[in-house]
Amino acid sequence: MKLATKQIGVAIVALAAIHIGLGLLPEPPFSVAMNLVLFFTNLFVFHAAAATLARRPARTVGLFLVGYFVLFLLVLVLLGKTPLFILLVVAYASLFAAPVLLGFFAIFVLSFVLLQPYAFETFIPLALIYSTLWRVRRVTSRFVRLCLGGGLVAFGIVLFPLIHLATEDSVQTLWRTFIRPEVRDALWMSLASSTLATLVVGLWGIPLAYALARVDFPGKRWVETLVDVPILVPQSVAGVALIVLLGPGSILGGVLESFHLPISGSLLGVVIAQVFVASPFLVKTTMTAFESVPLRLELASRSLGASPAATFWRISLPLASRGILVGATLAWARAISEFGCIVLFASSPVTAPVLVHTEFLRAGVSESRPIAVLLLVICLWVFVVLQFGQTLMPFALRRPRQERRP
Numbered sequence: 001m002k003l004a005t006k007q008i009g010v011a012i013v014a015l016a017a018i019h020i021g022l023g024l025l026p027e028p029p030f031s032v033a034m035n036l037v038l039f040f041t042n043l044f045v046f047h048a049a050a051a052t053l054a055r056r057p058a059r060t061v062g063l064f065l066v067g068y069f070v071l072f073l074l075v076l077v078l079l080g081k082t083p084l085f086i087l088l089v090v091a092y093a094s095l096f097a098a099p100v101l102l103g104f105f106a107i108f109v110l111s112f113v114l115l116q117p118y119a120f121e122t123f124i125p126l127a128l129i130y131s132t133l134w135r136v137r138r139v140t141s142r143f144v145r146l147c148l149g150g151g152l153v154a155f156g157i158v159l160f161p162l163i164h165l166a167t168e169d170s171v172q173t174l175w176r177t178f179i180r181p182e183v184r185d186a187l188w189m190s191l192a193s194s195t196l197a198t199l200v201v202g203l204w205g206i207p208l209a210y211a212l213a214r215v216d217f218p219g220k221r222w223v224e225t226l227v228d229v230p231i232l233v234p235q236s237v238a239g240v241a242l243i244v245l246l247g248p249g250s251i252l253g254g255v256l257e258s259f260h261l262p263i264s265g266s267l268l269g270v271v272i273a274q275v276f277v278a279s280p281f282l283v284k285t286t287m288t289a290f291e292s293v294p295l296r297l298e299l300a301s302r303s304l305g306a307s308p309a310a311t312f313w314r315i316s317l318p319l320a321s322r323g324i325l326v327g328a329t330l331a332w333a334r335a336i337s338e339f340g341c342i343v344l345f346a347s348s349p350v351t352a353p354v355l356v357h358t359e360f361l362r363a364g365v366s367e368s369r370p371i372a373v374l375l376l377v378i379c380l381w382v383f384v385v386l387q388f389g390q391t392l393m394p395f396a397l398r399r400p401r402q403e404r405r406p
Contacts, residue, residue, distance in 0.1 A: 015042055034082055041086050048093035064096055075113065084113075103130050121163045125156040162376060169370050174377075177370035186355040186371075187378065193267060193351065194336035197274035198282070201331055205283045206324060210316065212283075213290035224287075231280050235340025238276055242345040246272070269346030274335035282324075282331035289323020290316060329386040336379060 019039040022028060030038060045068065053061050071092060075085040088109060095101045107130055111123035129152045133145055140148070156163075169177075177183055212224060230238065246253045246263040256263055263269045293316050301311040317324075339353040347354060352375045360368035 012043065012046070015039065015046065030082065037086060038082070041090060045089055045093040048096070052093075052097045067092060067096070071109070074109075079113070088113075100134055103134065118164065121160065121167050125159070125163065126153075129153060129156065165369070166373060166376060169373050173370055174374055178374055182350070182355065183371055183374070186350045186352045187374065189267075189270070189349050190336050190352040190375070191378070191382075193270045194274055194278075194332050197271045197278055197335045198328055198332045200271065200275050201279045201282045202324075202328060205279055205327075205331075206286055206317075209283050209286035209327075210290050210312065213287050214295075224284075227283050228280050230276050235277070235338070236344060239273070239341040239344030242269075242273060242276070242341065247345075263346075265346055265348050267349060270342055270349070270351060273341040273345050274338050277338050277341060278331040278335040281334050282327040285327030285330060286320065286324050289320035289327070292323065293319045325386065329383060332386075333379065333383065336375075 016039065019035055019042075022030065023032060023035050028035070049061075049064055053064060068089065071085065071089055075081055075088060091105060092102075095105050104127060107123060107126045111126065112119040115122045129149065132152065133149050136148070137145065178187075212220065212227075233241075243264060244250060246256070246269070248254070248257065248262075248264060253263055261268070263272065297315055297319070298311050301315050302308070306314065336351075337353060338351075339357065342351060343354050343357065350358070352371065356368045356372050356375065359371060
């Protein structure tokens with residue numbers, strides 16, 4: 001029920017008495033002007049509460065009061081920032097009627113008041129997590145939302161170092177770093193070599209994944225295990241193994257050098273190292289994509305007279321294209337981030353991860369950080385473009401929408 005005029009008058013008198021009492025204390029906590037501003041602020045809060053909480057249950061009124069006193073204790077008592085409290089409590093009273101906006105307000109207070117040194121890098125991920133949970137609140141159970149929210153918060157903590165790194169340098173600093181010739185050359189080398197390595201892996205990895213997805217043979221499980229070996233081998237071990245096989249003092253390396261094809265310390269060496277570490281990501285992901293293609297579609301194609309190769313190109317490959325693109329994205333990301341194997345086997349031409357390490361050893365974090373941020377930004381943009389490319393796959397298999405939800 002709406003508050004009666006008499007009740008409103010009593011509340012205003014009580015509010016005025018409280019502020020007059022604060023002003024009459026031997027040591028008033030506020031000046032006369034600030035006490036007057038707080039009085040009118042609380043009048044606005046009371047007016048907003050009276051309009052918002054009308055016909056609401058007592059539980060909602062209690063939540064409003066709890067939120068008010070949390071702001072009071074946090075900002076006014078603990079921090080002693082009266083102007084900030086006035087702004088926040090006015091915003092709180094204005095947004096209380098809109099739950100979604102109230103949630104963003106709470107995240108803003110948490111980030112910019114409690115977590116002030118890391119305000120921006122905490123507000124963005126928390127706002128995205130809250131937006132996600134708000135969107136799924138009506139289609140999932142509370143338990144699922146709890147699992148989703150807890151997992152996203154934990155994952156946000158895992159990614160927090162990268163988020164913090166991305167906000168450390170200004171655009172001007174990044175531009176001054178980018179125009180340095182050695183930085184541009186290293187970034188270009190990383191982009192070119194990782195792209196070339198992904199194409200090389202795709203040439204043999206996609207046919208291998210298709211065969212593993214469609215053929216059962218003795219020892220298949222061991223073959224699938226061997227595909228994962230480059231993931232299990234430490235980067236330094238992989239670098240030493242490539243040096244022993246293809247280095248200047250090796251038999252094979254000497255033969256290649258006689259044909260003017262030096263491996264170690266060349267672009268070819270960088271690509272070989274990246275192919276070694278990136279191949280499992282494309283092969284295993286592509287294999288899963290081919291396994292999701294219904295076998296009956298291939299059998300129908302064969303029954304209509306198509307050859308196995310034609311069936312692969314016209315049926316299997318287009319339907320698995322989304323998964324193949326995901327595998328290529330993962331392989332590209334793993335290739336461009338490779339450091340340990342490259343720095344041992346092919347430290348020149350210099351790639352971006354190697355340059356970051358070199359600059360860190362030479363001048364510390366201040367010089368290596370902008371290069372790391374540039375590499376991070378480029379990788380994120382390429383990743384976003386590749387992810388967007390998945391939506392352009394016209395023949396990719398998609399699960400029916402109702403199968404995605406319990």
